[in-house]
Amino acid sequence: MSVVVEQATIANAELIEAFQRLIPQLSSSNPPPTQDELAEIIAAPATVLFIARLDEHIVGTLTLATFRIPTGVRAWIEDVVVDSAARGHGVGEALNQAAILEAHHRGAITVDLTSRPSREAANRLYQRIGFVARDTNVYRYDV
Template sequence: MSVTRITDVSEPLVAAFANLVPQLSSSATPPTRDEIADFLAQDGVYLFTYSNDDGAILGMLTLATFVIPTGKRAWIEDVVVDEAARGHGAGAALVEAACEYAHEIGAKTIDLTSRPSREAANRLYRRCGFVARETNVYRYGG
């Protein structure tokens, strides 16, 4: 089992997006190969994958970083582990790798959001050291 920061598109990566994105969001369409390439080419955006010993990608996580006047910040987004692989440490391995990398590149804080109904995910984030904040989250637009 291994976590890798991905920099290039491959056929196994395209297949993993096709498998994992529907498990993450019922309303999202998996990106095309070109869209994945554009995603990976962004400055400050990093994709981490979790693979089994056979090299099959069973999970992924996006780390987005940006600099604001108070320092470099990071957000973890779109964490998903294949249903068949859940409960075996893939999520924790992804989160820990992303946090380690964020600190290596100078992020002062790492934030994420998770719906309360995602009980297993919320337990995972607390186990990884995240603390719920007293805040409101607002969204503009659809």
């Protein structure tokens, strides 16, 4: 089985079903995006929605956001999820490598992400492919 990563281009029934299956594996507090929300993500010039397939089935997703700030172009990887049945087949690595390449093509000088410490396998993957933990605090303000 080889992993195929592509950029989502249409919010069709297959993509909606995949997100209904995958998002609960990522977050119990956030509902899956609607068709309109997926279409908005796909259409937004600053985001790329990657999907990964094994045997033609969507088994993972990752969102890359790029933006310009005064110190350069930056990129963030968000909402990485691989179906529990597909883990261990290189899906997460393939998604991240595709996102890193796209960030480079968009002129980003860094790619950042966050990962909960409890996601041990994900943290090992990020370190193995070259991400380095930063000595910083991450803050969130709920609006």
